[in-house]
Amino acid sequence: MSAPPQGAAEIKSLQRGLVTAGDAQVRRVVDMIELLPDRGAMDALIAPLRPRLARLRPPRKLRFPRLLFYPLDPLIVPAAQWRRGALLLPRTCILPLAAQVLAAMGADGAAIEAAIEGHTTDETCLIQRVGAPLWTSAAAILADARPAADWTEQTGLAPADHRDLARGVAALLAQAAAIEPLAQTCRDGRALQSAPSARQIEPIIGATATKFPEALPLLLALLLARLPCAGDLLRLSRQAGSASYGQALRVGIDRAVGMTLEQLDGSGFATLTDPGADLADLAGRIGEVAGLLGELGEDSPRPDRLAKIDAIRRRLDTSCRSRFTLTLDEVVTRPLRGADEKPLDPQVLEAELRALRRFDAAARRLGGSEVYEAQLRAAATLAGASDRPELTLVDRARLVELLAGPEAALSLLDAG
Amino acid sequence: MSASSPVLVQSYHPTTFVERGASVPFTTPMLMGARARPSDRNGFDLIVPSPSGGKGVYVLPWSGVTDLCRPTLHDERLNRAIAALRLVTPSSIRAAAREIAAEGLAGREAMEAARANREVEQQERLLTNFLLLLALVQQVEPTGENATPPEQDRPAMVEQRARRAIMRIAPRLKLSPEEVAASLEQLAGPFSAIGVGRHAGRSRAARMIAALTLLRDETARWAVDADPELGGMAEMVSKVAALTIECASATLAEARALVDSLPALLERWHRASEPLLRLVGRPDWLLDGWEQPCLLWQQATTEPARRQALAEIALMVPVIPREAGDWVGFAVDTDLSTRFRRSIQLGEDWRTGAAVLDLIARNEHLRALAA
Structure with a gap:
């Protein structure tokens, strides 16, 4: 294999080639990059392909940040596409937030890194087994986390953004262990056990509305992206008039649907x-x-x-x-x-x-x-x-x- | 539409293997795991597992199948071939299916494989005939008549010694030497499926048991790690596979032991060939229906693929009829496959949606891989 490209011009030229490449070629390139011990500039090479990678879903090497953000993948966008208040997460926040979680978890974090070493994103049993306790712990850590000193340098975001993003991620991760098995069931081609699936998603929404009310729209956007439950969500919002979070739910769903349509358009x-x-x-x-x-x-x-x-x-x-x-x-x-x-x-x-x-x-x-x-x-x-x-x-x-x-x-x- | 809609038979506990039917390698996704059994009214009935994954089966004539699904061209032609069969057994269905595949109706890959398999089966039959002759020489030749064991002798000498052995045994059986030779040729057919002598490990039955053992072990490992729903399915598949291996191995040993006394075997063959054929065919009946699940599992190499394969395999696990207990001489828990069966709801894409053509292509690939 030739040496990885380093110069911006060389990367741009390769990017142009990859953008027009077929899916099979893209998969091969991603496989090769995954094997590199230090990805460095190669991450920039595949940046324009991210929407396609989301569709192709090639197996990727499991790393701590990837496992942590695995359940949130559909909401992650390039930093340039993110704006304050959007029901999305900028890609640049992944590494700093993951580093905070890893540091706070100490030996437990190291054990998780060891457990996923050599495994890939295809291994969904492992992801659920190792991921569930991680997501729960990370939610508690990030709920009250403060930005690291180099937050702005690493992410290009304001220190004030940290609170919103960390709380938002915490809200989603707090429910990840409940959402992931449902998403897996749908991926397997099995239908959710009770259709409509409202019975399964209602407790997820209720818990978020209680603990992280400001993040409810973000959670709903995630549910829309990960589960075929749009109809259930709309029905729930209509039926939740008497629930304490009824109004918040209606507003949240309206925003989540608006964002989803904007993305689609x-x-x-x-x-x-x-x-x-x-x-x-x-x-x-x-x-x-x-x-x-x-x-x-x-x-x-x-x-x-x-x-x-x-x-x-x-x-x-x-x-x-x-x-x-x-x-x-x-x-x-x-x-x-x-x-x-x-x-x-x-x-x-x-x-x-x-x-x-x-x-x-x-x-x-x-x-x-x-x-x-x-x-x-x-x-x-x-x-x-x-x-x-x-x-x-x-x-x-x-x-x-x-x-x-x-x-x-x-x-x-x-x-x- | 046929006159009446198909009715789901909730309690399905066949007593005999014939009642359970022989598995048919249809390519229509909805008909995966279907079986055919003789019927007085319709020629043969199909037994189709409930597509919902729960307990129960549909028992219906071919004309009723269109109420459940839209059969492929391959399956339409295979149905006609089965209707023309005199006996519905696993081997007669396999042979019919191979001829349909050899015409190209399951695609070119399956066509080439079917034609190659036809050749291989012919060679296995010839080899089995030769091995039976060797066994006859070993058993009939007086001790000390020949210093060289027959299996190490030159082919021309083996032929001479075999001819002498046949001449010696024929009067004891009150048969002509030609009749003895013809009988050995006839026996080569059923015995090639279970294997004789040093060829036993390469026979179809041995290959199937090896594939089933792999499925048993790997699904047992899966049952530990998977979520409760898939874990339950994996456990059920593994336990029924284990029981099937145990029963098939016992019947295989019994059938292979017949070759230890060829004069007695030939005598039984001439007295009543049908019971003997049924005895030698028992491993085939026990293993029948496992080829597709084993291939599905082997083809699924990634975890997501294995999760999907498992959900599909769980629908196809053959029910073990009560007759199995009579065959093997020990208590067989015939409710295993139904007791552990979990009801799974499948997404619309799975059997009826857009992916149906891909599933047909996948099933055609399985036809190419089938022995």
Whole structure:
């Protein structure tokens, strides 16, 4: 491996290359950086990729600061994007706050560092086991922490920001041990045990409203980002009229939803329409966003918010349709017509088609079902009648199955 | 839609292995873990695990499957092949599924694997026939007639000695030498699945037990670390795997011991071949249905993948019928797989949502890896 780049110009040049690289290349670069004992300037190299890394979620080496902030990941943004009062956390606060926690924990902190040595962010059992006591201890430490002398130098933030950020992080970490298993359940593809999941999230909200009332909106933003619970939150806010924190909850949810929509309309939109992104990976995120928009739209009492939701949905829908049409032409229509003069590999074609179908299944949740359907039917007709010599009858039937379903494929096979 | 919606049978405790049915390697995600068993009305019925993960199964004809899911092209064709079978057993289903895969209906990777496996099985059968002949020579040849053990002799000499052994044994069995030779060829089929002599460790049954042992040990380790829900599933998988290994090993030893006296085996074969086939087929019935769970586990190499695999495997763990206790001669806790079963709710993406095509592709890859 060549020496790591040091100069700003060299880093900028590599950054440009990485921004246009495919997901697989990005994963490889991150893997390599993870193995370096001293990451130094390499962290700057991957800084522009952070939104993509959040989508790709490659396994990262577990370190104390990463384990500490693991449950808060969706709220962390580059310092330049953070502003006072936003329901977000600037990345630059991670290391100083983690250092404070580590110092305050003494031998317990060192034991945690030893326990996670050589492990990665993929190891969720370990993260929950080692993380739960850490998050609880860290919440107590940060709730009353004062800024270190070099806080401003390290973070570029004012000393007054420390209190808000440390309290906010403390509020979130105090509930992390309760949120993490729910998030894990959703990641595993298992549904929450009681749907709606309000029964599980209500105590989390109640505890935060009691101990850290000022951080309630931040907690709600985290819940929106980590759990498919937007509908539950909106329902809770309506039902909590008699609860002592009812008003705070309504205000908090309103702010959290506003921030979520702002994110989706801004940097989030760029991530969702990233032309370099792998289609199948993108499909997962689009599906989540479509679900979120649907739930928010269903229960929102504010017309301005409904208009915003609708605008985001339409913008995303248009982008998805365009991406679908282009990709269908590129991976199916042109190769089947022999327009590329390249030999056709049925296995590659099937894999690409599968990713495309995953994408359209997610995109349909935003609208345009009949448009996707019509294009797929046309492509299926083309596949069924294709005279490409690389394709047997069974290959063609399998393509038709992917494009138009097993019934059409069976008819083709039986007729052949 | 069929005339009536499928009904969930809550209490599912098959008494015999035939009643439990033979596992069918469908590629439709919803049909993972499904089994086929003979039916007077429908030719065969399918037994499909409850997709909710709780107790209970659907018992339905193929025409009813469309009420549960949309079967793949591969599964439609496999259904037709099963309908044409004379006997529904694990090996007859495997053979039918291999032929469907060899046509390319589960993709090119599975097609190539199926064609290669067809060759391998043929070679294993020939090898088993040869090993049975060697065993016959060892058992029938008078002591001191030949200083060289048959397994170390030249092939031409082995052939001569085998012919002599057959000539010697044929009158005792009241059979012609040709009939004895043909019987040994016929026995090579069922015995190649369980393994004979030095080949025993490489047989399909031995490979399956090795894979199941790995699953048992690794899920037992998982049960300690995982959260209560997944830990409970891991514990259930590990315990049922352990019991299956114990039962399969006992029946395997009993079946392999038959080769220790080939004259007696040949005599039994001619007197009544069906009971003998059932005896030799017991390990296959016991291990049936574990191949997909073992492959799922082996393919899941990261922790998140293993968590997902475990949730899926827990739905597929074969129920052990009461008949197993009669086979092995010791008490078998046949409620193990249902008592430990945890009801898990699966996210919509899991079996019915956008990822369904990826799951089909994954299942087709499993078809390519299956022996």
